[in-house]
Amino acid sequence: MKTKAELIPECPVAITVQLIGNKWKLLIIRNLLQRPWRFNELQRDLDGISQKVLTDSLRSMEADGIITRTVYPEVPPRVEYALSELGHSLQPILDAMKAWGENYKAGL
Amino acid sequence: MKTKAELIPECPVAITVQLIGNKWKLLIIRNLLQRPWRFNELQRDLDGISQKVLTDSLRSMEADGIITRTVYPEVPPRVEYALSELGHSLQPILDAMKAWGENYKAGL
Numbered sequence: 001m002k003t004k005a006e007l008i009p010e011c012p013v014a015i016t017v018q019l020i021g022n023k024w025k026l027l028i029i030r031n032l033l034q035r036p037w038r039f040n041e042l043q044r045d046l047d048g049i050s051q052k053v054l055t056d057s058l059r060s061m062e063a064d065g066i067i068t069r070t071v072y073p074e075v076p077p078r079v080e081y082a083l084s085e086l087g088h089s090l091q092p093i094l095d096a097m098k099a100w101g102e103n104y105k106a107g108l
Numbered sequence: 109m110k111t112k113a114e115l116i117p118e119c120p121v122a123i124t125v126q127l128i129g130n131k132w133k134l135l136i137i138r139n140l141l142q143r144p145w146r147f148n149e150l151q152r153d154l155d156g157i158s159q160k161v162l163t164d165s166l167r168s169m170e171a172d173g174i175i176t177r178t179v180y181p182e183v184p185p186r187v188e189y190a191l192s193e194l195g196h197s198l199q200p201i202l203d204a205m206k207a208w209g210e211n212y213k214a215g216l
Contacts, residue, residue: 100201
């Protein structure tokens, strides 16, 4: 059986792409960099995402240690998603994407 | 009819995600940051990419002005893909992804 370290790519860019190289994950991370979000809030904000894809994306990022899922014992239970420390360390990538997008828009 | 500027998202991160927020495009850009590549070279290097997905990704990035496609009049014709100036300006995003991947790997 392979260890986690053996399953990940050699190339560091490929590692990052494997974990977050996906439209919806990147947009979820953009939102969670602001503050914790609830599932329904995310679904409303991410125009066009299905419930299944949002669920799968959140579970996958939780399994990879990028986000945390906290259930507050209320009625009905409140569930919040937040970035872990590892997730917060993605900030420079999102900052670079923001700067590039601003520059692209200015050039249109 | 909407102009190109009206079709793009308000959020600069969403603009970048719309243009390059995709596993294969990010890996193609990683390769083209080194030097121009030929189609078959890219297909060999990008483990698991189909001919159709590689063709579609390259066409889409060419249409978005991120890469150029140059046909050299040889027999058989040689076709090379390279980053445009706009494509080269993606370097800081890929640099941040590389740094994050290295850090992630070091923490395993």
